[in-house]
Amino acid sequence: PFPAAPPGPASAARLHDALFYDFDIDAARAGAHRLFRILDEHLWFAEQEGRQWICSAAHPTIADIACFPYIMLSEEGGISRQDYPAIRRWCDRVKRIKGFIVMSGVFPAGPARAAA
Numbered sequence: 017p018f019p020a021a022p023p024g025p026a027s028a029a030r031l032h033d034a035l036f037y038d039f040d041i042d043a044a045r046a047g048a049h050r051l052f053r054i055l056d057e058h059l060w061f062a063e064q065e066g067r068q069w070i071c072s073a074a075h076p077t078i079a080d081i082a083c084f085p086y087i088m089l090s091e092e093g094g095i096s097r098q099d100y101p102a103i104r105r106w107c108d109r110v111k112r113i114k115g116f117i118v119m120s121g122v123f124p125a126g127p128a129r130a131a132a
Contacts, residue, residue: 041094048095052103055083059102068109076113084110085119 058070067073070080088107090097097103110116 045093045095048090048093052087052090052095052097052100055087056100056102059106063102063105068106070106076110080106080110 055070062068062070062073065073069076070083071077084107087097087103097107111118
């Protein structure tokens with residue numbers, strides 16, 4: 017059998033806090049914030065060009081679906097999304113995808129707001 021891949025930093029922080037896994041929590045949180053800054057910047061620039069998704073201008077892709085739960089549940093690992101406004105807007109867009117089903121720890125999207 018193949019060894020399991022180590023979890024990403026956001027998952028490691030959540031596993032540490034929620035399930036008491038033995039990870040270097042400071043390194044995990046710092047790594048998650050580095051990744052969140054990169055994604056937030058990527059999404060901000062995409063928004064400036066009229067794109068709303070991680071890899072596509074017109075529609076969500078597997079990249080959006082794969083990243084969403086890790087980002088949404090990051091606060092369970094002590095990783096706030098407060099400093100990442102483009103990520104927060106993207107999360108709301110994902111929650112508005114037709115057929116989106118709310119999961120434990122993820123609340124429905126609030127009312128849509130007009131862009132400022």
